[in-house]
Every structure is written in C-alpha cells, then in structure tokens.
Amino acid sequence: MSILENPTLETVPVTLGTRSYNILIGRGVLAEAGPRIAALFPKARVAIITDTHVEGLHAAALETTLADAGVASTRIIIPAGEPSKSYAGFVHVCDSLLAARIERGDVVLALGGGVVGDLAGFAAASLRRGVAFVQCPTSLLAQVDSSVGGKTGINSSHGKNLIGAFHQPALVLADTALLDTLPMREFRAGYAEVVKYGLIDNPDFFNWCEANATRIFGPGPERDYAVAVSCRAKAAIVARDEREEGDRALLNLGHTFGHALERIVAYDGARLVHGEAVAIGLALAYRFSHYLGHCPGQDATRVSMHLQTLGLPTRLQDVPGGCGTTAGLVEAMAQDKKVVRGSLTFILAHGIGRSFIAKGVEVAQVEAFLDAEFAAQSA
Numbered sequence: 001m002s003i004l005e006n007p008t009l010e011t012v013p014v015t016l017g018t019r020s021y022n023i024l025i026g027r028g029v030l031a032e033a034g035p036r037i038a039a040l041f042p043k044a045r046v047a048i049i050t051d052t053h054v055e056g057l058h059a060a061a062l063e064t065t066l067a068d069a070g071v072a073s074t075r076i077i078i079p080a081g082e083p084s085k086s087y088a089g090f091v092h093v094c095d096s097l098l099a100a101r102i103e104r105g106d107v108v109l110a111l112g113g114g115v116v117g118d119l120a121g122f123a124a125a126s127l128r129r130g131v132a133f134v135q136c137p138t139s140l141l142a143q144v145d146s147s148v149g150g151k152t153g154i155n156s157s158h159g160k161n162l163i164g165a166f167h168q169p170a171l172v173l174a175d176t177a178l179l180d181t182l183p184m185r186e187f188r189a190g191y192a193e194v195v196k197y198g199l200i201d202n203p204d205f206f207n208w209c210e211a212n213a214t215r216i217f218g219p220g221p222e223r224d225y226a227v228a229v230s231c232r233a234k235a236a237i238v239a240r241d242e243r244e245e246g247d248r249a250l251l252n253l254g255h256t257f258g259h260a261l262e263r264i265v266a267y268d269g270a271r272l273v274h275g276e277a278v279a280i281g282l283a284l285a286y287r288f289s290h291y292l293g294h295c296p297g298q299d300a301t302r303v304s305m306h307l308q309t310l311g312l313p314t315r316l317q318d319v320p321g322g323c324g325t326t327a328g329l330v331e332a333m334a335q336d337k338k339v340v341r342g343s344l345t346f347i348l349a350h351g352i353g354r355s356f357i358a359k360g361v362e363v364a365q366v367e368a369f370l371d372a373e374f375a376a377q378s379a
C-alpha cells in the first residue's frame with residue numbers, strides 16, 4: 001500500500017472549486033509531507049517558515065521526510081509569539097523567501113501555530129503575486145481553526161488581522177502527535193476554538209465536549225476526533241461562504257469581545273493569548289445573548305461552567321492586570337473590522353448550538369451589559 005493511502009488518517013475535503021484541498025488529520029501525518037508534496041508539486045522547492053519554539057521540536061522531522069522524497073527545502077525562522085504577525089515580520093519573511101530564490105512554482109510551508117500560518121500564508125499570497133502554500137499546523141488552535149479557510153494576514157496598530165489576503169492552502173497536514181509538545185496553556189486556549197463549533201450550530205458536539213473534553217488533552221482518539229469534527233465544521237462554513245459575506249461570520253462567535261480584550265492588553269500574550277480571549281468572549285456572548293432576551297440563562301451558565309472546568313477564563317476580571325472600563329472596551333470593539341457604519345455586529349445565540357448574526361446592535365446596549373458585568377465582578 002502506498003503511504004498516500006494511509007487508512008488511519010482522517011481526510012476532510014475543503015470544497016472550493018479549483019481551490020479545493022484536503023486536510024489530513026492523524027498522529028504521524030507530518031512524516032508523509034515529503035511524498036505528498038512531491039506528488040502535488042513535482043520539482044518544487046519548499047520554504048519552511050517556523051518559529052523559535054517549534055523549530056527545535058519538529059523542523060528536523062519535516063526536513064527528513066522532504067529530503068527522503070527528494071524535495072529540497074530551506075528554513076526561515078521567526079520569533080515565537082504574536083508580535084511576529086507584523087509589518088516587520090512580513091518584511092523579514094518576504095525578504096528571506098526572495099533571498100532563498102523561492103520562485104512561482106515553489107511552495108511556502110507553515111510549520112507552527114496560527115501566528116506562523118497567518119504570516120507565512122500572507123507572504124505566500126504576496127510573493128511573486130502568489131505561490132503555493134501548505135499548512136502543517138502545530139498548535140491545537142491552528143489545527144482546528146487558523147490553518148483552514150485561507151485567511152492570512154498580519155496585525156496593525158489599528159487592530160488585529162487588518163492587513164491580509166485570502167490565500168487557500170493546497171494541503172493541510174494536521175499531525176495530532178505534534179500537540180504532545182504543546183504547553184498546557186496553549187492547549188487550553190486552542191480548546192476554546194474547538195468548543196466554539198459546538199456552540200455555533202452543533203449542540204451534540206457540545207454535549208460530547210462536556211463529557212470528553214479532558215481526554216482531548218491526552219494523546220488518544222478523542223483528540224483526533226475533536227480536530228476532525230472541528231475541521232469538518234469549519235470546512236463546511238468556508239465552502240458556503242469563502243469570503244465572509246454571510247455565514248462565515250458565525251466563526252466569529254466570541255471574537256468581538258475577544259478581539260477587544262486582546263487589544264486592551266496590547267496583544268500581550270503573557271496576560272492573554274488569543275484562545276483565552278475567545279473563551280471570555282464566548283462566555284460574554286452567551287451572557288449578552290441572555291441579557292438581550294435571546295437565550296436562556298441556564299445555557300449561558302452551562303457555557304461558562306464548562307470553560308471554567310477546563311481552567312479557561314470566562315469573566316472580565318479574569319484578565320490579569322484588569323481590562324479597563326466599559327468605555328475602553330467599547331472603543332476597542334469599535335476599532336474592530338466588524339463595525340459597519342457605526343453599528344456593531346455581534347454573533348449571539350438562542351441557545352447552545354444556535355448562534356446567529358445580529359447586525360445593528362446598539363452601543364448603548366453593549367455599554368449597559370458591560371457595566372453590569374463590571375458591577376457583578378466588584379459585588
């Protein structure tokens with residue numbers, strides 16, 4: 001049997017016409033990168049973009065499979081952490097790709113978390129007006145979210161992800177064994193994006209998460225299952241709405257509040273990493289939905305309880321060093337790209353697994369809700 005027919009892998013297709021691709025999920029799939037890339041891109045050279053944490057852990061294994069398949073590669077390293085998703089990081093990666101003489105027919109490969117994926121993808125979209133891109137996500141967040149769907153980009157001082165491009169990968173290899181080395185805090189943070197899929201439109205998956213979440217953190221089949229369900233959910237939404245003109249916005253559940261919190265802490269990962277901000281954002285989105293009369297209070301409580309059980313933050317007061325004031329948070333939300341002509345768009349919910357897009361939410365309602373949240377903390 002050819003390695004390309006490995007039956008232990010889960011394959012999730014992302015159906016986007018000529019830009020369709022497969023996500024391969026399972027322990028050990030990284031070892032197949034060489035033959036798979038050689039099959040897709042004969043004669044291509046591969047530029048591996050990775051970060052200072054992942055490089056020492058997993059780059060050698062990737063280079064071995066590429067070399068064994070006769071694929072030449074070069075390694076470009078960025079400092080680990082969100083600040084690399086910047087103009088300076090972009091310049092560094094693009095100049096390194098040009099210095100390595102990566103051409104139109106070559107491949108840019110992201111080996112890392114969402115920071116590496118977003119930055120490398122944007123560089124791949126821009127270099128020589130677009131070169132092929134392969135994702136080898138190494139964080140849980142990247143495996144279930146950022147490596148799928150083709151959004152790439154960098155942050156600006158005006159906000160997160162404001163500069164970027166849609167550039168679909170040609171292949172995603174999600175090796176769940178790589179998560180064995182992921183720090184627990186990052187694992188938990190990525191889990192917020194996993195449970196998000198249950199909350200968006202899959203109440204059965206949320207129930208499953210409540211019963212099985214702790215096993216996802218271990219190396220067993222539950223982890224692979226959770227990654228596969230998440231990728232299938234994201235692939236389905238992306239296939240319906242690649243450019244976020246409609247349904248894709250549902251993926252932003254928890255992110256309007258979450259991005260505002262990240263902005264308030266100036267993207268300081270020591271205080272709050274993306275998934276932690278999303279966890280607080282999910283809890284707030286459900287409490288806000290209840291506050292506005294859309295969602296039963298017990299569902300909002302269930303969401304918070306579940307996140308708390310796993311050690312995730314759920315309240316404004318959980319942000320180390322605090323998160324300012326209602327006015328500051330609303331100002332931070334108003335900077336978000338989901339603001340359209342002064343009115344705020346939120347993803348709210350009628351209950352677990354019943355999210356919806358709420359356009360034109362009045363700022364006064366948000367302010368009153370946040371005032372109540374701050375007051376509840378100090379009570």
Ligand SMILES: NC(=O)c1ccc[n+]([C@@H]2O[C@H](COP(=O)([O-])OP(=O)(O)OC[C@H]3O[C@@H](n4cnc5c(N)ncnc54)[C@H](O)[C@@H]3O)[C@@H](O)[C@H]2O)c1
Nearest residue numbers: 053080113114115116138139141142145146151178181182
């Ligand atoms: N493009 C999208 O659709 C999309 C979706 C969601 C999030 N994002 C972006 O993703 C980013 C967050 O991604 P992230 O949480 O993966 O952050 P990250 O890339 O910073 O990775 C988190 C940390 O874990 C380390 N790490 C990664 N894999 C590891 C491994 N296997 N072993 C040991 N350490 C490892 C990294 O070096 C880093 O320190 C944010 O910038 C966010 O905006 C993008």
Ligand SMILES: [Zn+2]
Nearest residue numbers: 145193274278
């Ligand atoms: Zn996210």
